[in-house]
Amino acid sequence: MFKLNSNLLSTSIQPDSQVISLPLQLQNTNSDINTLAKPSLESTDTKFDAESQQSRIIQNSQPLSILLSYLLKYGVLLASSVVLFGGILYLLQHGAEPVHYQFFYGEPSEFCSPTGVVTAVLSGSRRGIIQLGLLLLVATPILRVVVSLLFFVKQRNWIYVTITTLVLTALIYSLVGAY
Template structure:
């Protein structure tokens, strides 16, 4: 039987042979500092502590909180509206056979936000689905608008210009389809 011993705390026995032989393996002691920490100290010469880490101002934290909640709740609300519209649509039209032989385009009432709102107010289930999709599209656009207002208040010209370009691109992609 073989018996292996490592640092006098780990024992393993095997029943392969009736003879017993003990082998001791000693591991080198772990160093206090890691290799990464040593390299950082060598290259920078500075030992980073919590006081050296750049923190965000309260206004930046508040803006991040507002924008993250806007995106989170905007997507949740839009998804809920689409789900509600889909359930209502399936309740009333779920048993109708699908006809794929002829292509039916989207009705004209669903091609504009004004038409979608009219369809929802008239009780259209497809209108509810379309409203949820409009809310989903409006969520990131509203985020860009709020970011733009925050950058204007902070007077950060570079970010204002970039945000205006993003907003112009989003607006063109939405309005460009009508012209």
């Protein structure tokens, strides 16, 4: 197929064959291209509407998914930073104290509610700062569900509004229902 011409200074490859072009013939010359190009309106209207609505939902949900990913990423980073900061402060103050594992001390009552955690942080409690970080970590997915709910209400997608409302209700009940 290829010949190899070599000289002392250079090497080149040259084709040994020629290219021949053959015209293609249409098999069915009696077909009407206009009837193929115009689909019937009755069968494709509903399909077109469903496809356009689905593509609209996909296009509109892309900013939502980007917003939710940023919300989760930065929410976890913020919560981790607050826990780390509170942990460093706690270890600076109590790091050299001996630990007594013989006795179990429960959680103080001030850390059993979100308002108690905020009060402890405002009073300068190092454990309160750690608890605030944990509270932020729990609040991040709840905020994600709230943002999703607002987005679905704006889109008037009532099925997703109903589902998201049920999820939000369950999350809020599990957070504050025990208090």
